[in-house]
Amino acid sequence: MEEKYYPQEIEEKQQARWAAAASFKSTIDPTKKKFYCLEMLPYPSGRIHMGHVRNYSIGDALSCFKRMSGYNVIHPMGWDAFGMPAENAAIKIGARPDEWTFENIASMRGQLQRLGFGYDWDREIATCTPEYYRWNQWFFIQMWKKGLLYRKNAVVNWCVKCNTSLANEQAEGGFCWRHEDTPVEHRELEQWFIRVTSYADELLDSLADLEGRWPERVIAMQRNWIGRSRGAEIDFTVDGEPERRIRVFTTRVDTIYGASSIILAPEHQLIEEWIRQGAVSQEIVDFNTQQKALDIEERQAEGREKVGHFTGHYAINPFNGERLPVWTANFVLTGYGTGAIMAVPAHDERDFEFSVKYGLPVTRVIVSDGLSGDNDEAVSEPFTPKDDNCHLIASGEWTGMSVPAAQSAMISRAEERGFGKAKVNFRIRDWGVSRQRAWGSPLPFIHCVKCGIVPVPEESLPVVLPPDLNYRTQGAPLAEHPSFVNVPCPDCGAPARRDTDTMDTFVDSSWYYFRYCDPQNDSLPFDPQVASYWMPVDQYIGGIEHAVLHLIYTRVWAKIMRDLGLITFSEPVTRLLTQGMVCLASYRCEEHDWLFPDDVTNGNCRFCQRPVAVGRIEKMSKSKKNTVDPDEMIKIYGADTVRLFMLFAAPPEKDLEWSEAGAEGSSRFLNRVWRIVYKWHDQFEGAIEGECSPAARALRRKTHQTIRRVTNDIAERMNFNTAVAGMMELTNEVYAFDGTLKNGATPVDRFVIREALEALARLLCPFTPHLAEALWANLGHDQIVLTSDWPDFDEALAREEELEIPIQLNGKLVARIVAPAEISDNDLIGMALANEKVIARLEGKQIIKTIVVPKRLVNLVAK
């Protein structure tokens, strides 16, 4: 054994041993319980960053622990390999996207291997290979046949930087998800859509099953995103044109007697029609033109003023025959509900604001129970509770009914009379999956003038992306590739055109982890039998940023696969952990923007000498110039230290601040472990279990307690940070015991030390696998420790013999006494009462009550 710890040497050597032994290869074994541990696959940008290191350190620690605990673990890795950066490289430097991508994959795979993560590389996939995207195409054809995929002309979100359309999830808040400073535009395009809305109810309802297993935050975000609201659609006829109806959506049909106007979105088709017919004033025409010209950002600007105009038309309230003015206004959204609302100013904040501004009447129709309520007094603010402690007033025959009762009764009436019906609306939309990019999965469809849209026959899949595309063109590279575009129609043989869009890359990541189960299959995306062994994923680990992107799409995809008969379950991910970000302080100069730490001297900008705002601690990012390169840290400290720090510095779901001093602390600990193992590794001859000295017994106890604690911290809570703290304590105890052996160690002492060090080596496996492996070998073992058993502990040896028991007087600590662990309550009280401090403090007082919590404390209540 080397006297000093040389991490780089050890790491290379142990990685070679694992590779030679195929330590992380997984195969189906029906006799063993499986555990599928999955981390979100990276985009092959070229370099891994600290966020990846953290993500994968967590996953690897758990995988290793589960493997050692007897599970048949599958722990795969792959590449989300389609996407914009490769295409940009093609445009900027003339690279071939496939070559560029595979080079990046090779270098990142090397980085992951140097970190020693235990992946089964035989299962590796890259989503840009025809062997993979072929199955995207296959899925699309199955969905098309089932009506789950369709094509329509639609107004879509368009990012000018990506130069493509985006799904709603990718344009949240009006900005592109990849370019947070770029507002999306509206464009009208013919697009492919996946019918996500037909799963909306199920997506929402089964979130309840994920509670306790998925982070509350993610569940809340998905609930909000799906956004189900139950209400009714009610038809108002246009006054004077009884055949023409305006359908509104409302969740508060009970307030309909308080409606004082009907408001249409500027894009509403009736407005368009009236404009065509010249049935509205020039004012309305101008307003309409102006509103439609605004982009999403402008329309959503904070505090935007509500603006509207009276159209000159009226509509009839079907419940009471009242004649209501029809307006058009900017705050009514075209994409939600019917694009038309009934405004009830007394019971809706937006309607109130609008109606007050334009002098529309405000009529109360709901009041709290116990109040009579009338409309003699002006309404000063809207009253919006929806609970059943309110009832209706001034509402004809419905007056006096509770809100929920009125809602169902009024919907029934509308249904009877044919002017309305119950209706559930969702915020979530169908998933727009067309992308006007070339580096993506081609769509397996052919457009024929005679036959329409014809799917490519399954036996001719995959539709391969041509390797010789010209990316440096104004137009679409795929459309400019004649032999790709011009194909005969599979049905009639006439000349036809291939679809030249590609799929959203979120399609690739929606099902990639199913492919890991059966990565070579060339007749199906995966064998259902094989998937039924490994799936669902037991633990998924990744960033929160995918809460309503990937994590919704992948739930949808599983339900689609279930309906295609490929799987029998509906939720693909049993447990989800969203790890915190890796952060570092950032620096910003008002003139030179973000600065590297090296460009800040004495708090001033190196370029302009202006004082630098010592920025907030922010997520590491290139644009903020606060990144730390994992490779450099590995060179300095070794992979084990970097991994240990990632797990020790904070609990996994919390943000973590990278700290060089903290990394040094982790390194110091590993060196400390190494040194004590070095000191003892050849001292175990004649070691024998036997009667221990008190100090030796204490160390044994600590060893067994530590095994118990580390096991529990990982298995029950995934609190790797406290597990590490436990191992540090054990190490400290070994040093303390070592310090007591000035006069030499007995054979029993040697046994106890070996037991502690072997336990430590095995407990370290999930955290610092290379070091653990090297220690294990140096302790005289031939087999690979990472694939050996997790240590057991002996409850009897872990049990404390004596306990320090705090004595409280009226809940305040007055003394601590040391008592045998198994002492009776009465004896413990006796010891407490005999304590000097207790006697002094009790003087002149009477004990009223005594509380004993066995093994924890004694509380004397006295007056």
Add this chain to the structure above:
RNA sequence: GCGAAAGUGGCGAAAUUGGUAGACGCACCAGACUUAGGAUCUGGCGCCUGACCGGCGUGGGGGUUCGAGUCCCCCCUUUCGCACCA
């Protein structure tokens, strides 16, 4: 504005069921070893009080309890998500 989470030493954090607040680590201080140490080992380290004794202490205020970081109510702050969704 709505929703969610969080607030504990100089710092990162522990405290698993209401039961010794601050484990473990960083930084700092002292001692030992040493030619030297930014190595290593040992000790100290919430605040006030010179030490003891004692008092205070988990964002602030109230409450429940023998006992509250933990449970309940009100308030403040921060972070995150949503943001005209009728």
